[in-house]
Amino acid sequence: MSKYTVSIDISEAPEMTQLQADIQNMFNEFYPRLAEDLHTDGFEFPNHVSITVKKNLDYPGAADNDKIVFNGDWFTKNPEDMGCIIHEMTHIVQHYPTYDFWWIVEGIADYMRYEYGFQPDRSKPKAGGKYDDGYATSANFLHFVTDSHGKELIKTLNTALRNGTCSEEIFEQVTGKDVKTLWEEYQASFNS
Numbered sequence: 001m002s003k004y005t006v007s008i009d010i011s012e013a014p015e016m017t018q019l020q021a022d023i024q025n026m027f028n029e030f031y032p033r034l035a036e037d038l039h040t041d042g043f044e045f046p047n048h049v050s051i052t053v054k055k056n057l058d059y060p061g062a063a064d065n066d067k068i069v070f071n072g073d074w075f076t077k078n079p080e081d082m083g084c085i086i087h088e089m090t091h092i093v094q095h096y097p098t099y100d101f102w103w104i105v106e107g108i109a110d111y112m113r114y115e116y117g118f119q120p121d122r123s124k125p126k127a128g129g130k131y132d133d134g135y136a137t138s139a140n141f142l143h144f145v146t147d148s149h150g151k152e153l154i155k156t157l158n159t160a161l162r163n164g165t166c167s168e169e170i171f172e173q174v175t176g177k178d179v180k181t182l183w184e185e186y187q188a189s190f191n192s
């Protein structure tokens, strides 16, 4: 049995039993994968996650420490966005002490959801933006870099964020190229 457990409270949206089951299944499949893919020796993060499904929130979901709130209406209207569940679960596993380098924090959260096959068409790679825009832009950039330089970059950034030693220089330490050069290469890839 997995050491990871979840409780899913739908008392504010009692008809959403299908969403409850979907969240349970995604937790069972992907939380252990996140734990492994984002492993740092000696670093602890919550083994138990408390999820609450609400209605009429003005955002799809949010994570805080060991808790996630999801907007049930969001998934009814946007069934292609189930990867949002992976995004928020990633934040629980990240368990970073601060929100510094937020673009990397949000970039990794979307990176993991795309890595596991949950990338909506609207989030597919496209030219433009800045590397530190966060979310889809940063996630697609991270995928471009790991495609040619390996996934060690994600592990190294993740561990540095947990230890409070993150900096953009990690890109150069891991790949031999600084983040701006890598971004220029990414942008150039849309012209080839």
Ligand SMILES: [Zn+2]
Residues within 6 Å of the ligand: 087, 091, 106, 109
């Ligand atoms: Zn996020």
